[in-house]
Amino acid sequence: MSAPAIELRNLEKSFGLAKIIQGVNLSIEKGERHAIIGPNGAGKSTLFNLITGKYTPTAGQVLMHGEDVSGMKPFQINRKGLSRSFQITNIFHNMTVFENVRCGLLWSMGYKYSFWHMINGQKALTEKADEIIEQINLTSRRNMVAGALAYAEQRALEIGITIAGGADIIMLDEPCAGMSHSETELIVDLIRKVTEGKTLIIVEHDMGVIFDLADKISVLVYGEIIESDTPEAVRASVAVKEAYLGTTLEDA
Amino acid sequence: MSTSSNSPLTAGTTRLVNLNSVLPWVIAAVALILLPQLFGSRSALTIINQMAITIVFALSYNMLLGQGGMLSFGHAVYMGLGGFFSMHVMNMVEGGLWLPLPLLPIFGGLFGMFFAFLIGSFSTRRAGTVFAMISLGVGELVAACSVIIVIFFGGEEGVSGDRTMGPEVFGWDFGSHEQVYYLTIFWLLIAALGMFLYSRTPIGRIANAVRDNEERAEFLGYSQRNVRWMSFIASGFFAGIAGALFAINYEILTEENLNLATSGTILLVTFLGGVGFFVGPIVGAIVFTLLQTVLGLYTELWGLYLGILFLATVMFFPFGLTGLIAMHIAPWKMGKIGHLVVPYAMLFFPAVLAILSGAAFMEILFHIREAGVGDSEMSLYGITFDSHAIWPMATAIVVFVVSVFIINRLSARVKAAWDEATHTGRAGS
Ligand SMILES: Nc1ncnc2c1ncn2[C@@H]1O[C@H](COP(=O)(O)OP(=O)(O)OP(=O)(O)O)[C@@H](O)[C@H]1O
Ligand SMILES: [Mg+2]
Numbered sequence: 214m215s216a217p218a219i220e221l222r223n224l225e226k227s228f229g230l231a232k233i234i235q236g237v238n239l240s241i242e243k244g245e246r247h248a249i250i251g252p253n254g255a256g257k258s259t260l261f262n263l264i265t266g267k268y269t270p271t272a273g274q275v276l277m278h279g280e281d282v283s284g285m286k287p288f289q290i291n292r293k294g295l296s297r298s299f300q301i302t303n304i305f306h307n308m309t310v311f312e313n314v315r316c317g318l319l320w321s322m323g324y325k326y327s328f329w330h331m332i333n334g335q336k337a338l339t340e341k342a343d344e345i346i347e348q349i350n351l352t353s354r355r356n357m358v359a360g361a362l363a364y365a366e367q368r369a370l371e372i373g374i375t376i377a378g379g380a381d382i383i384m385l386d387e388p389c390a391g392m393s394h395s396e397t398e399l400i401v402d403l404i405r406k407v408t409e410g411k412t413l414i415i416v417e418h419d420m421g422v423i424f425d426l427a428d429k430i431s432v433l434v435y436g437e438i439i440e441s442d443t444p445e446a447v448r449a450s451v452a453v454k455e456a457y458l459g460t461t462l463e464d465a
Numbered sequence: 466m467s468t469s470s471n472s473p474l475t476a477g478t479t480r481l482v483n484l485n486s487v488l489p490w491v492i493a494a495v496a497l498i499l500l501p502q503l504f505g506s507r508s509a510l511t512i513i514n515q516m517a518i519t520i521v522f523a524l525s526y527n528m529l530l531g532q533g534g535m536l537s538f539g540h541a542v543y544m545g546l547g548g549f550f551s552m553h554v555m556n557m558v559e560g561g562l563w564l565p566l567p568l569l570p571i572f573g574g575l576f577g578m579f580f581a582f583l584i585g586s587f588s589t590r591r592a593g594t595v596f597a598m599i600s601l602g603v604g605e606l607v608a609a610c611s612v613i614i615v616i617f618f619g620g621e622e623g624v625s626g627d628r629t630m631g632p633e634v635f636g637w638d639f640g641s642h643e644q645v646y647y648l649t650i651f652w653l654l655i656a657a658l659g660m661f662l663y664s665r666t667p668i669g670r671i672a673n674a675v676r677d678n679e680e681r682a683e684f685l686g687y688s689q690r691n692v693r694w695m696s697f698i699a700s701g702f703f704a705g706i707a708g709a710l711f712a713i714n715y716e717i718l719t720e721e722n723l724n725l726a727t728s729g730t731i732l733l734v735t736f737l738g739g740v741g742f743f744v745g746p747i748v749g750a751i752v753f754t755l756l757q758t759v760l761g762l763y764t765e766l767w768g769l770y771l772g773i774l775f776l777a778t779v780m781f782f783p784f785g786l787t788g789l790i791a792m793h794i795a796p797w798k799m800g801k802i803g804h805l806v807v808p809y810a811m812l813f814f815p816a817v818l819a820i821l822s823g824a825a826f827m828e829i830l831f832h833i834r835e836a837g838v839g840d841s842e843m844s845l846y847g848i849t850f851d852s853h854a855i856w857p858m859a860t861a862i863v864v865f866v867v868s869v870f871i872i873n874r875l876s877a878r879v880k881a882a883w884d885e886a887t888h889t890g891r892a893g894s
Contacts, residue, residue: 265684287683297684305677316674320686324667326695332667333485378685 216279218243218382218412219264224273226256226263226436233259235436236273241429243381246413248423251433257416258300260433261386264414265297266290277382292320296380298371300387300416306360310351313359313370315342317377342377348407349373350399365396369403376407383407384414389422401425424448482744484661490654497650501643510646511714516754517653518710523735523746524660525703530732531740532664533696534676535589536597539604540704540731542584545723546607547577547705549617551712552624559630566631566639570652570709577705578698585697590690592679601725608724623719626712639713649710656706661743663699672696733775739785748787766827796886804886808879815868815875821846822864829858 219241226234233256241247249257262268264275266287275283282290305313315332318341324330332338346352349369354362359370368388376383388404389397401422404413417423423430424444431441432453440446440453447453482489501510522544529535551573558564564572588599611618618624629640637644663669671692675682679689712718721727730753738749753771760767782789796802825845832843832852841853850857 267680286688287680288686288688291684291686299681303678303681305674305681307677308673312670316671316682317685319667319671326668326671326691328663328666328668328695328699330667331662331665332670333665374681374685 215243216276217241218245218278219414220274220276220279221260221264222274222276224260224263224275225271226259226268227271233436234263234270237433237436237438239431239438239441241412241414243412244410246408246426246428247415248427248430249414249416249433250418250420250423250430255433256436257433258386259436261297261384261414261416265295265384291378291380294380295382295384296375296378297384298375298386298388300390302364302367302371304359304367304370304374306358308359309356310346310359310362310370311342311355314345314373314377315339317374318342318345321378321380345373345377349403365392365400368392368400372400372403372407380411382412382414386416387418388415389417389419397422484743485665490658494654497654498647501646505643507642510642512754512758514646514649514710514714515758516751517649518707518714519731519734519750519754520747521653521656521710522704522707522731523738523750524657524743525700525707526731526735527740527743527746528660528663528672528696528700528703530735531742531745532669532676533672533693533700535592535600535693535697536732537600537728538597538725538732539600539602539607539728540700541723541725541727542604542607543577543581543701543704544708544711544731545611545718545727546580546708547573547701548708548712548718548722549624550576550705551709552626552718553617555626555628555630555712555716556624559627564631565634566628566713567634567648567651569713570706573707573709573712574702574705577708578702581698581701581704585694585701589693589697592675592689592693596693600728604723604725604728608720611720611723618720619718621720623717623722625717628713628716645714649714652706652710656703657747660703664743668692668695733771737775737778737785739787739789739791741784742787742791745785745787749785752786764824764828766824766831769827770824799886801886801888804882805879808875808882812872812875812879815871818864819868819872822861822868825861826858826865829861 217240219239221237221239224234224237224239225232237260249260251257259268263270266282266285266289269284273283274281277290277293277295280293282293305316308316315338318338319325322338322341324332324335324338343352343355346355349372351362351366351369351373354366359367362370368391372385372388375385385404389400392400397419404415404426413426415423415426417426427444429442430444430447431438432447432450433439440450442450484490500513504510504513522540525543526537526540529537529540551569554562554564554569554572555566558566584603588596588603612620628645629638631639639645639648671682671687672695674685675687675689675692682692683689708718708722711722734749734753735746736749737753738747739745756767756771756774760770764770778785784791793802793805796805828845829843829852833841836843836852841851842849843852844850
């Protein structure tokens, strides 16, 4: 039995006196599509930041494929095969779509800190970047400056950069936030397509998206996981209903 | 601007010259090789050499500021240390070490790089204000050391040497100005090409990425610190080459070569040219050197005019002189540059008058303060007059005020013409 993709052990995070994450235990298997839901300010993004190395835990551990990665830097964790997107679009606004995606590819394709390759002459790199741009449906925007894209396009690019490096654990923080219904559908299809065979951890407020994508749902309330189960079980859980879902569940 | 960018660092999405093709490089090389046939005078070659050194130095500075987003107040340290070491190597050559002079810049570069490696190891941990402050501190520290460690920096006299003591290269001993000129432009081309190619490598592009969004780059596998450190080391290498070229040209280095004033000047030069463009520092270095040497012949106040030019650039053209030119590419391509000809022509005379009268005001003021007692005769623009009299000063003020008023009145028209010329849609044309 192989180690889980991500395992959190008694994870805690405080900012000053405020205990934002309070002893989270969670195990996410390889290939699982795991959704994290919870009310605003529950600590979902903070949890993401702890797993991806942006924050160091106050206490507890983050394990990735059985290896303790707590306290490692984001780039070290990324090199081990974990990639994330951001709730607030986080792309290279002054670069073109193509360059954005290419930046996401460089490390994983072994260029590292190379100053002996001419970047425009790397055929495999260019082809791979174009392939990803095709996947995220931005081919017609290839040479546009990313900052000039429409919001939904920027969100797609955000996902493109995230998956470019071929990481086997993909973490998406509210990929559909602020999108219209039809845009959401497109993005959900895109997510399904690009994360095939990978471990997916997703935070999302849109319950339709969650029940559509997830194999498993964890409910985070005030920095604690009150329930972690299959979508059906979570839907049925009285505790969850009381703590969080309320009527939104019936709407979904 | 045609780009959506609002930072001068990242204006370079419009390209002024396509340096990816071989042609501009060949033209530059041929022009530089033929130049002594046109301007063979010693002083002309000296000015061009000075330009070349400033260009290499400014380009290396822009590897930090433009490419990596690092605002350094102490870049002269790397050029200066590279230069001092080159000077010592030159003196070792005099003492018997075998090294042809054209290879000296490699050593200057390696020394500059070595110190950039050391200092960068802690200064590049953070970008922004922390980096800027550390660069200032290190600049102050090294400048102070240069006065204390006399054995290496030579105290107030500096370190001097003789470049002609090495083995001859194809019969050249580099005693003549022309031979030094060819050595200098050879290294100018090598260094400029090297820095250009560097900007097209993975590390060069990632340096841009870290500049724009260091957080995102970290989540793509890159350590922002290492990326900055590498840019810093590469920049130190090319600054060191500039230092060696300085040593070869002037055969002396002093504290002035690595103090904060020199560091400030190179920031100014680079910004003046435009940090968002590869050719920006080249333009800045050429304009700066011309102002310094040519204007310096006519007036002691050249530093003041340079300061005003710098202020005007920062305030009105944050993309630098190169950005100013690049702004006109879009209207040119749309065939709408014609809209601008008349307003620009109308602006020309008041602008020239404003500059001349403004300068006249300064010069008269300066003459009143600085000329000896009883010496009140001065000449300006070919007119000789009494600087203590009322009318010259009054004329200067009146002409200045009137021309500024006219420029002000015309600015709305120029703005309208500009909007028209850059309007991409069909309507209104
Ligand atoms: N760097 C920080 N310093 C101090 N407090 C923080 C910091 N980051 C987050 N917090 C606090 O932690 C709490 C949880 O924030 P977090 O962004 O993780 O919530 P979330 O579940 O992602 O909410 P949302 O659904 O609104 O995105 C909030 O109260 C927030 O103010
Ligand atoms: Mg959040």
